Amino acid sequence: MLKIENLKAEIDGKMILKGVSLEVKKGELHAIMGPNGSGKSTLAAVLAGREFAEVKSGRVTYQGNDLLEMSPEDRSRKGIFLGFQYPIEIPGVSMVNFMKTAVNEHRKYRGLAPITASDFLKMMREKKELVELDSALTSRAVNEGFSGGEKKRNEIFQMAMLEPTLAILDETDSGLDIDALRVVANGVNKLKGPENATIVITHYQRLLDYIVPDFVHVLYDGRIVKSAGKELALELESKGYDWIKNEIDGE
């Protein structure tokens, strides 16, 4: 589904990703872990199409297409969802209008007629329940005045609404209390299926108490330096990132 080959990218002239390779197949859940500054968020930015990260070389193919050539909106319409580390507040734009527009843009892309008002309301209600999102929040402006936890839940809510093929969750667990973490993890688990895939980018192991990954990768200094099964996360938890750093830097 997604194939990253020797991806190199820089920000403000500084090379951050120094050759990342990764393959994600449908039905899989990958966790990318790593210490601060290892390039996790830059990887997420490149995959989502943010302009501040400049790709210098390498390839990313998504469902056989060159991902790096696609606009951010086309990536979304083709089924990629990025959960933001810091969701943006947009005063004056209501959640309802935002989601309705997004859902309809997706439908238009697939050649479908706009969703009816009643179907849309029904869909909103179902998805809100799924992520235990307070009903009052969807009648407000996008993320405006939401608490940190509410913003993250809102990301998962949007993910549920758009039903992505590939979800990339960038530090969705950071700043969450245990209840919010459980809700977010629950949402991710419920949305997981044999036809889609998820990449969870995280600094901490604790999210992986609730989401069981098929693969764990350690990103360090712009490269994936270790890949293994879920047991790697536990090893990181007990030994810390210094273990990896020493191993790599010592080579």
Place this chain on the structure above:
Amino acid sequence: MESKVNRSAEINERFVDLFQTSRGRIERNSSKLINSFRSSAMDRFRELGVPGKKNEAYRYTNLEPWFGSNYKSFFVPEPEDFGAAEDFRCEVETLDTHTLILLNGYFPTSNGGIIELPDGVKVGSLARASEIFPEIVESHYGKYAVDGTDGLIPLNTALASDGIYVYVPAGITCSKPIQIINLVEATEDIMVHHRNLIVVEEQASVDLIVCDHALSPRKFLTNAVTEVYVGPSARFDILRVQNEHNSAGKITHTFIHQERDSIAGSNNITLHGGLVRNSTYHRLNGEGAEANAYGLYLADKWQHVDNFVNIDHAVPNCTSKQLFKGVLDDFATGAFNGRIYVSQDAQNTRAYQSNNSILLTDDAHMDTKPQLEIYADDVKCSHGATVGQLDEEALFYLRSRGISAVEARLMLMFGFAHEVIASIKTAALRDRIDNLVLQRLRGELSRCATCMINCDNK
């Protein structure tokens, strides 16, 4: 420099001549009371003239190309012209309102000039009202429109024959809004002066909607003055929707005089116009009064929109709020000048002001100037102004959910503008304005307004 001085002197002289040669015609279409103000107003205009750029209140607006043009003035419509005008349907009009049409500044006299609405509410021609209800008109006419340094106000007093009169007696709440549709239509370039008087007596309440339209592709210039009296504990709201065309100049002066415990709101929504200048004055003349002055301006091409606000805190314990927002595209220019004057006795004043603009191009330009003059010491005042671009982060966020760049920009602009629209209390009206603004941002409204054939509106 000398030629500039000569040019403005020449323009002023032309208005003096116009007054002298047309006085008979102006007065025949007006009333004795209104006519009695003309001579001294013309003297005052001679002193002040058309405001030039040296006038601080007009610093960002060049009136000369508009006032220096040749117009046919005092085009008094024939009855059949009113007939055609009444077929016009403005986008706001499907709302349940009492609708009045003003064509080139004149009210149709075929219905006797005054319409009686339930509960003693009267609306109609100001000239006619000043003959039928001289006491009411006399006690308010010319009392609130203070000219200061603005020669356009006495020019209006000297040249305007007629306009709209609205009277809401004490204790009466006008259940439906009163809508004034201001039309300009002519086969030649014309200049229009009209004068409105709104009287809202003690504990009365009324909503006024004013829609400005230009129907024919000529150059128009309107210089309109509206005086409003808001009695003790009365409530008054005026919403002005301006949708004219690039050859239309619109200058409005709205004076709202507020007595104790009154609440008055003004909201100028400028969707389209070549030159738009709205001067809004709220005088807080009685304790406990509250004034809310709002505005939204959306301009593109070479349009220019200037909002001037003057809040006069004359007495203690009053509150005022100003919120003006706008989006400028292409080479459009905008100006905002918000003055808050707090007199020495006006203790416990709360006055807030905010002006935010978004520039969509490097060529668009906005001038914003807060002007606070505070002579009392127990005062809470705040002001803030921002001029910026659309938020790139927010744009990306919307696009990352599959929304196209064009639609995402539109949503952000609309979201930005919505704060002003949200202040409109009547839900049905708010939805309609939301719709109009969305159409305008999508570029659907300007097409209709510039082609001048009001096909969509019939």
